[in-house]
Amino acid sequence: MSNLESDNRRTLWRVISFPLFVLLGILGFGSPVFFSAVSDESLKDVGKGSKTLEEEMVRQLRQNNLGPAEMLLPLISSVEKREEFARTISSGMTPEIEISGGGSIFDLLAFKTYFGGLDEFNSDRKRYEAFFVYNRATVRGDLRDRLSKESSNTNVRALLEAIPLNGRPGNFWQPVLSEPKISDFSGVKIVNLEEFPYFPKRKVILSVGTLPATEMENNKSEAEIRDLCLMKARTALYNYSGGALWYEVRKNKTDSTISKLDNNQTMPKADFADLAQRLTLMRVGRTDTGDYSVIIGGVMNEEGKLESHGRWLPYPILVPMMVGTAMAMENGYYSAETSFEIGKLAQQTLLGNLEAKEKFRSFFWAAHQLARKMNLMQMSELTKSCPDLSGVFDLAAMIRTRNRPLSVSIGQIKQKARLMNFMPAAERVEAEKELNKLVENNEIVRKDFEREMKIIYAATLLSGDPSSLHRFIESYPVYEIDGDEEAAISALRDVRSAMYHGEGALLHLLEQNKPIHEDGFIKSLTAPVFPILGGGLLTYFSHQYRDLALSIKIFLIVSCFFFLLLFLSKILPRPSYLRSNSHFFLRWGRRVSVAMVWGLLSILILEPTLIQTTRGQVSVAGFDFALANLLAYANEESMGEQNLTVVTAIIAGVFLLIQVAIFMICLSRVSQVKNEELRASLKIDLLDNEENLFDLGLYVGLGGTVLSLILLLVLDVKQDALIGAYTSTLFGILFVAALKIFVVRPYRNYLLVRQSEE
Structure with a gap:
């Protein structure tokens, strides 16, 4: 009867x-949530009801922004819609709109009245970029004056005040260094800067080291003479205690005049020993008298601190960019926050704030990057989508980075063409073939850049968050050496995929800052049935309550394997040597621990990137075993910064769970022996028979160590493989020791006492 009940129970469990x-x-x-990635299914769900690219295209066309619409057109997924939009753009295009990019009636009026269109030279060459429009407006000469008179925008007026009138902001270096009174005589020289608007209360500090022609030894090389003069210049500044010669350079329109000052000037409290090491080489070479001179110098503030001033745009480019930016701000082509920041930076620059000046200078480099890649309205729509100045910087950085391969390609063509001019006629035939290949490759690179720029453009318009977009591209995981380019391409591909699902999907992708997961065989197998079984709720959780969704997924997978083990235990015939069962909790604990190991391994199979260290991350090995250290760091000059990474934790966790599962299996076997109705001596023999099982933790630990060391040599995951080698053996030793000392040994002791009583 009991056997029948047992069989019925086994059948029920099956x-x-x-x-x-x-x-x-x-x-x-099937749950669309992952540790290291974002599911396309989640993006599709979160993007429902949000603005799509097609809706953004319709918005641009309604505003007559044909230029921005042209940028969005290739990204429209529907062929029918794309053709319809193309016809709309073509029907509304005029020669003037082709240059300006369209816009409202007011935009077109401002373009015609203030910017004045485009000059004939650039128009004939179809150079419709915004910079050439800015340049045309500046060359005409009246835009700045009109803005000064008509604009009531304080930010615009602040920017106009900051525009340099005569030459580049830092055009004092050439007259200072070419002045014989300064450059021909050794010693420390201080030059006050006057009427240079970007350098208020600033001084130029110079130290000159000269070697007269009469003292030069014939057998000394120029390098030795230069080093000797450089040492004299630095030594003079290092040992400075007074007696510097003072000068003044005063800006006078396009010229600068230099005059001598009395030497009773107040020297700022400077650390001259530090300055002697930090001042850069400004000029080196022979003077008009035949002497050899070396000048080191820099700009010093009123506190005696050395300042690093960056390079401005060339003056013929800087002024058009500043005037054009002022007009763009007047027309609202920058966000209110961005315009406020630009105006504030302009004011602070004139007050001598170095940090503000450097940011102000960098902004025009960034704006120039944008103005050379798109027309006026295309750039305007893009800059309006930047919530602040950082967004403009990040946007320009993305464009500049993606343009780099094109710049390299153009440089190669120019270099090849230049070399061909000096080649014999016989060699030019082969060189022309190479040049043609470079030109063909340049066309491919150019198309790639245009495609990538349009993705960046559309993503910025749709998300309104170029900073997050830039962060996503820059932080996209790189697992191979020199894999940055491939990672950037993959990042843009993910951005494009997210855009197809709408604004919400794109914002979610940027917020998570993780790549899109590539579905494998298992995911495709469960996809048809998953929604029917209530997958919609899990999909909702995957983007609204991600941590909860991950916990549910782990629970479901572990439970899945638990019931698989339970099913197998009930369907497989019971081994004849098993005469009793272990304790109920031990049996279930054994199944749970094994299910957890299988669950973790399956998650690693689903997400193999979890056990890959991204380039730049280095895990902590923890111990310094000589052999492992040799294997891990051979042929490496230095170890990188060591951090405990997620990969390290996962590897250690895998080996820990494996040892827990083995420990539970061994406990279950000990419990079975306890439940046997046998003599104590026979139970001792049964325990002796299980010695190999009890040592399984050590075998697995050593096997894991060997496997880790093999991976250490084969794969480029040295530190993570090393942590696996350490933890595998360590956990094996600890768990086997705990089993034998705290479980097997006390029970054997009990059995030995019972045996003596028999």
Whole structure:
């Protein structure tokens, strides 16, 4: 009767466990949430109801922004819609709109009245970029005056005040260094800067080291003479205690005049020993008298601190960019926050704030990057989407980075063409073939850049957050050496995929800052059934409550394997040597621990990137075993910065769970022996028979160590493989020791006492 009840119970568990295994497996493996990635299914769900690219295209066309619409056109997924939009753009295009990019009636009026269109030279060459429009407006000469008189925008007026009138802001260096009174005589020289608007209360500090022609030894090389003069210049500044010669350079329109000052000037409290090391080489070479001179110098503030001033745009480019930016701000082509920041930076620059000046200078480099790649309205729509100045910087950085391969390609063509001019006629035939290949490659690179720029453009318009977009591209995981370019391409591909699902999907992708997961065989297998079994709720959780969704997924996968083990235990015939069962909790604990190991391994199979260290991350090995250290760091000059990475934690966790599962299996076997109704001596023999099982933790630990060391040599995951080698053996030793000392040994002791009483 008891056997019948046992068989019925086993049949019941078989009937229950297998459907639960299938159901939980579909829900667990089909759940669209991942540790290191974002699911395309989640993006599709979160993007429902949000603005799409097609809706953004319609908005641009309604505002007559044909230039921005042209940028969005290739990204429209529907062929029918794309053709319809193309016809709309073509029907509304005029020669003037082709230059300006369209816009409202007011935009077109401002373009015609203030900017004045485009000059004939650039128009004939179809140079429709915004910079040439800015340049045309500046060359005409009246735009700045009109803005000064008509604009009531304080930010615009502040920017106009900051525009340099005569030459580049830092055009004092050439007259100072070419002045014989300063450059021909050794010693420390201080030059006050007057009427240079970007350098208020600033001084130029110079130290000159000269060697008269009469003292030069014939057998000394120029390098030795230069080093000698440089040492004299630095030594003079290092040992300075007074007696510097003072000068003044005063800006007078396009010229600068230099005059001598009395030497009773107040010297700022400077650390001259530090300055002697930090001043840069400004000029080196022979003077008009035949002497050899070396000048080191820099700009010093009123506190005696050395300042680093960056390079401005060339003056013929800087002024058009500043005037054009002022007009763009007047027309609202920059956000209110961005315009406020630009105006504030302009004011602070004139007050001598170095940090503000450097940011102000960098802004025009960034704006120039944009103005050379798109027309006026295309740039305007883009800059309006930047919530602040950082957005403009990040936007320009993305354009500049993606343009780099094109710049390299153009440089190669120019260099090849230049070399061909000096080649014999016989060699030019082969050189022309190489040049043609470079030209063909340049066309491919140019098309790639245009495609990538349009993705960046559309993503910025749709998200309104270029900074997050830039962060996503820059932080996209790189697993191979020199894999940055491929990672950037993959990042833009993910951005494009997210845009197809709408604004919400794109914002979610940028917020998570993780790549899109590539669905594998298991995911495609569960996809048809997953929505039917309630997958919609899990999909919702995957983007609204991600941590909860991950916890549910882990629980479902572990439960799936638990019921699989339960099903197998009930369907497989019971081994004849098993005469009793272990304790109920131990049996279930054994299954849970094994299910957890299988669950973790399956997650690693689903997301193999979890055990890959991104380039630049280095895990902590923890111990300094000589052999492992040799293997890990051979042929490496230095170790990188060591951080405990997620990969390290996962590897250690895998080996820990494996040892826990083995420990539970061994405990279960000990419990079975305890439940045997046998003599104590026979139980001792049974325990002796299980010695190999009890040592399984050590075998697995050593095997894991060997496998880790093999991976250490084969793969480029040295530190993570090393942590696996350490933890595998360590956990094996600890768990086997705990089993034998705290479980097996006390029970054997009990059995030995019982045996003596028999």
